[in-house]
Amino acid sequence: MKSRHSLSVVIPVLNEAEGMAALLPQVEQQLRRCRVEWEIVIVDDGGNDNLAEVVADFERHADGPCNVQLLQLSRNFGKEAALTAGLAAARGDAVVCMDGDGQHPPTLLPAMVAQWRAGYDTVIAKQGSRAHEPLLLAWAKRRFYAFLQGHERFRIPAHAGDFRLLDRKVVRALLQLPERSRFMKGLYAWLGFRTAMIDFDAAPRTAGSSKFRFRQLAELATLGITAFSLRPLRMVSAAGALVSFAAVAYGLYIAVETLVFGNAVSGWATLASGMMLLSGVQLLCLGVIAEYLGRVYEEAKQRPLYVLDETVDHSQLGQRERS
Numbered sequence: 001m002k003s004r005h006s007l008s009v010v011i012p013v014l015n016e017a018e019g020m021a022a023l024l025p026q027v028e029q030q031l032r033r034c035r036v037e038w039e040i041v042i043v044d045d046g047g048n049d050n051l052a053e054v055v056a057d058f059e060r061h062a063d064g065p066c067n068v069q070l071l072q073l074s075r076n077f078g079k080e081a082a083l084t085a086g087l088a089a090a091r092g093d094a095v096v097c098m099d100g101d102g103q104h105p106p107t108l109l110p111a112m113v114a115q116w117r118a119g120y121d122t123v124i125a126k127q128g129s130r131a132h133e134p135l136l137l138a139w140a141k142r143r144f145y146a147f148l149q150g151h152e153r154f155r156i157p158a159h160a161g162d163f164r165l166l167d168r169k170v171v172r173a174l175l176q177l178p179e180r181s182r183f184m185k186g187l188y189a190w191l192g193f194r195t196a197m198i199d200f201d202a203a204p205r206t207a208g209s210s211k212f213r214f215r216q217l218a219e220l221a222t223l224g225i226t227a228f229s230l231r232p233l234r235m236v237s238a239a240g241a242l243v244s245f246a247a248v249a250y251g252l253y254i255a256v257e258t259l260v261f262g263n264a265v266s267g268w269a270t271l272a273s274g275m276m277l278l279s280g281v282q283l284l285c286l287g288v289i290a291e292y293l294g295r296v297y298e299e300a301k302q303r304p305l306y307v308l309d310e311t312v313d314h315s316q317l318g319q320r321e322r323s
C-alpha cells in the first residue's frame with residue numbers, strides 16, 4: 001500500500017533571504033490547505049545573507065507547529081547540487097522542489113498534491129510562457145530543448161523546470177543515480193514514472209536578480225548536452241567526413257587543372273585559407289571531444305556532490321517511524 005500522507009518542500013537558495021521572507025508564509029498557508037503532514041527543507045547554497053534569521057523569524061511567527069530543516073552547504077555548489085542535498089534530507093512521502101525567488105507560485109501546491117493523490121508519481125508544473133525573460137534568452141532555451149529532443153526512449157519536456165512534485169519512489173531512484181554531472185531535468189526524464197503536467201505562468205522575481213548569469217547558463221547547457229546527448233560527437237564525425245569529401249573533390253579539380261591547362265603554380269591563397277579553416281575546424285572538434293573527456297574526468301574523481309556545513313533540523317516529520 002502506497003503511503004501518501006506527508007510532503008516535503010525543498011527550496012534551494014542562494015542569497016534569497018528577502019524573497020524567502022515573503023515566500024515562506026505563503027508556502028505554509030498553502031501547505032495547511034493541502035491536509036498533509038509537511039516540512040520545509042531550505043538549502044542555503046553558500047549564501048552570505050541573513051537567511052538563518054529569516055527562517056527563525058518565520059518559525060516564530062508561523063500559525064502553528066512548523067517543521068523546518070535548514071541545511072547549510074559549505075560553499076556555493078550550484079542549484080543542482082543544492083537540490084540533491086535537499087532531496088537527500090527530505091523525509092516526506094513526496095517532495096516538491098521549488099525556487100526561493102517567488103517565481104514558482106505556492107498556490108499551485110494543492111493542485112500538485114491532488115494529482116499526486118490521484119496516482120501520479122511526478123507532477124510537473126510547466127512554464128506556460130517565458131514572458132518575463134529576455135527574448136534572446138527565451139529563444140536560446142527553446143533551441144536547447146529542441147537540440148536535446150534526439151532521444152528515442154525518453155523526452156526531456158521543454159519548459160518543464162525544477163518546479164515539480166516527486167513521489168518517494170522517484171526520489172529514491174533519483175538519489176541512487178551515481179553520476180556527478182547532475183542535469184536534473186534530464187535525470188527526471190530518464191527516470192520515467194507516471195507524470196502529470198500542470199501549466200503555470202512564472203511570476204517575476206519578488207526580489208533580487210537571477211543567479212544564473214550567461215556563463216552559468218552556458219555551463220548548465222553544456223552539462224545538459226554532454227550528459228544526455230552524443231549528437232555533438234556525431235556532428236564532429238560528420239564534419240570530418242564533409243571536409244574529407246571537399247578535400248578529395250578539390251584535389252581532383254587541381255589535378256585536372258594542372259593536366260589540362262598546365263597551370264601548376266597558383267593557389268597559395270587557397271592553401272593558406274584552407275589551412276586556417278582546417279586547423280580551426282580541428283580545434284573546434286578537439287574542444288567538443290575534450291568536453292566529453294572532462295565529463296568523464298569529473299565522474300572518475302568520485303567527489304561528493306556537496307559538503308554540508310551545518311544543519312538545523314526542527315522537523316518532526318517521520319521521526320516517529322525512525323525512533
Ligand code: UDP
Nearest residue numbers: 012013014045078079099100101210211212
Ligand atoms: N540557486 C542556488 N544556487 C545557485 C544558483 C541559484 O541555490 O548557485 C537558487 C536560487 O536562489 C533560486 C533558484 O536556485 O532559489 C533559481 O535561481 P534563479 O531564480 O536565479 O534562476 P532563474 O529563475 O533565473 O532561472
Ligand code: MG
Nearest residue numbers: 099101103205
Ligand atoms: Mg528565478
